[in-house]
Amino acid sequence: EAQVTQNPRYLITVTGKKLTVTCSQNMNHEYMSWYRQDPGLGLRQIYYSMNVEVTDKGDVPEGYKVSRKEKRNFPLILESPSPNQTSLYFCASSLSTGYLDTDTQYFGPGTRLTVL
Amino acid sequence: GDSVTQMEGPVTLSEEAFLTINCTYTATGYPSLFWYVQYPGEGLQLLLKATKADDKGSNKGFEATYRKETTSFHLEKGSVQVSDSAVYFCALSGGSYIPTFGRGTSLIVHP
Numbered sequence: 001e002a003q004v005t006q007n008p009r010y011l012i013t014v015t016g017k018k019l020t021v022t023c024s025q026n027m028n029h030e031y032m033s034w035y036r037q038d039p040g041l042g043l044r045q046i047y048y049s050m051n052v053e054v055t056d057k058g059d060v061p062e063g064y065k066v067s068r069k070e071k072r073n074f075p076l077i078l079e080s081p082s083p084n085q086t087s088l089y090f091c092a093s094s095l096s097t098g099y100l101d102t103d104t105q106y107f108g109p110g111t112r113l114t115v116l
Numbered sequence: 117g118d119s120v121t122q123m124e125g126p127v128t129l130s131e132e133a134f135l136t137i138n139c140t141y142t143a144t145g146y147p148s149l150f151w152y153v154q155y156p157g158e159g160l161q162l163l164l165k166a167t168k169a170d171d172k173g174s175n176k177g178f179e180a181t182y183r184k185e186t187t188s189f190h191l192e193k194g195s196v197q198v199s200d201s202a203v204y205f206c207a208l209s210g211g212s213y214i215p216t217f218g219r220g221t222s223l224i225v226h227p
Binding site: 004035037039040041042043044045048058059090092104105106107108109110 | 120122157158159160161162205207214215217218219220
């Protein structure tokens with residue numbers, strides 16, 4: 001089954017404790033991205049990647065890191081999490097460009113992160 | 117910059133009622149417009165899209181028409197079902213790698 005998976009689905013942590021949220025897709029997609037969803041603000045893009053070793057900032061990259069060493073994986077790293085990073089996080093992938101017009105994005109189920 | 121404004125939720129309806137969820141946008145140029153749906157516990161899924169003015173996107177009984185004169189893309193369905201209960205997101209793409217999403221509108225349909 002074609003899908004985007006994220007782990008963990010739920011995470012409670014404390015300020016300053018490094019964490020990684022994994023994202024994996026089995027569709028051989030080139031484009032992958034991370035979003036955060038906050039009440040009243042909708043989805044905002046954090047980082048995106050056009051292909052292996054190619055990443056770029058989205059609208060809200062501060063406090064996050066990403067890497068794309070393999071095509072299928074795109075982990076989101078919080079080196080020193082803070083309470084304002086408490087949010088619902090979504091990973092997404094698409095076949096090539098990531099342009100919504102021509103390239104449907106497939107979303108993972110989400111990771112709910114709480115930073116105390 | 118680009119922005120999308122959706123009506124506040126939740127929208128609560130009885131089964132078979134008519135649904136409208138309003139969406140307006142601001143953007144430079146000629147964006148494409150989208151509606152995504154998020155069912156409980158799942159990621160977003162594309163529901164429908166329209167890529168130019170006056171286009172109508174439709175899927176699963178839902179429709180939305182790209183109105184450039186009113187910068188709107190309202191989502192409608194003639195008769196909602198309990199299974200339509202979900203969060204609906206309006207979005208636009210101005211041709212960049214960074215799409216713009218609205219805040220989402222929760223729809224609750226009662227039997």
